Amino acid sequence: MEPKKFWDKMAARYDQQALGKYRTAYEETIKISKKYLKPTDRLLDFACGTGIATIELAGSVQQVMAIDLSDEMVRIAEEKALGRGIDNIAFKTATLEDDGLLKNSFDVITAFNILHGLQDPGTALARIGTLLKTGGLFLSVTDCLGEKITATSLLYRCLAKMDFIPAVNFVKKAELIKMITAHGFVVMEQKNLYPSPPNYYIAARKNGV
Ligand SMILES: C[S@@+](CC[C@H](N)C(=O)[O-])C[C@H]1O[C@@H](n2cnc3c(N)ncnc32)[C@H](O)[C@@H]1O
Numbered sequence: 094m095e096p097k098k099f100w101d102k103m104a105a106r107y108d109q110q111a112l113g114k115y116r117t118a119y120e121e122t123i124k125i126s127k128k129y130l131k132p133t134d135r136l137l138d139f140a141c142g143t144g145i146a147t148i149e150l151a152g153s154v155q156q157v158m159a160i161d162l163s164d165e166m167v168r169i170a171e172e173k174a175l176g177r178g179i180d181n182i183a184f185k186t187a188t189l190e191d192d193g194l195l196k197n198s199f200d201v202i203t204a205f206n207i208l209h210g211l212q213d214p215g216t217a218l219a220r221i222g223t224l225l226k227t228g229g230l231f232l233s234v235t236d237c238l239g240e241k242i243t244a245t246s247l248l249y250r251c252l253a254k255m256d257f258i259p260a261v262n263f264v265k266k267a268e269l270i271k272m273i274t275a276h277g278f279v280v281m282e283q284k285n286l287y288p289s290p291p292n293y294y295i296a297a298r299k300n301g302v
Pocket residue numbers: 096097100101111139140141142143144145146160161162163166187188189204205206207210
């Protein structure tokens with residue numbers, strides 16, 4: 094299924110579903126990420142969804158650009174930020190290819206729960222490397238569905254085959270780390286946030302300092 098169509102449909106129940114299952118993983122994502130953020134940082138949140146993490150991290154940086162391809166996800170995230178009186182997040186319905194995103198312009202790029210949902214994570218990592226300043230941070234969380242066969246991974250395989258959900262990557266953590274380092278990053282921290290399928294937090298720095 095085309096990702097935009099799927100995520101627009103999912104948006105209204107996303108928080109209930111995601112937080113119902115992954116609340117602790119989100120709390121941990123926010124806690125680990127905050128360690129790396131500085132008040133002067135310009136952060137790009139790639140695939141911000143309904144802004145669960147975006148909104149919690151905004152207070153730790155100067156400015157956030159939050160992008161997502163789903164208008165509905167962006168609408169919900171924007172509404173939540175407005176309700177919380179947060180005014181340093183610029184939301185945009187966009188992908189990483191958006192022309193408005195400038196090379197070497199971000200101190201931090203976050204990509205939470207997205208790389209396993211991309212057709213070509215390598216292209217995304219290359220673009221993230223371009224948009225980050227040298228020495229900038231890439232903070233990610235990724236379901237490593239290739240680690241072992243589980244009921245969830247089998248279900249995803251079937252649903253994707255039947256075109257009920259967008260294509261999913263069945264990546265293993267070692268492959269993911271190899272891919273990240275092959276794109277010029279040095280991995281600084283890795284932690285599993287969920288028992289099964291594993292949901293890996295990976296913090297990496299853009300090489301060159
Ligand atoms: C599993 S949700 C994760 C949302 C959020 N980062 C979180 O952790 O709660 C995946 C999000 O990625 C967005 N998305 C999928 N493909 C995308 C792409 N190519 N560019 C931007 N956003 C994308 C979807 O619309 C959806 O909001």
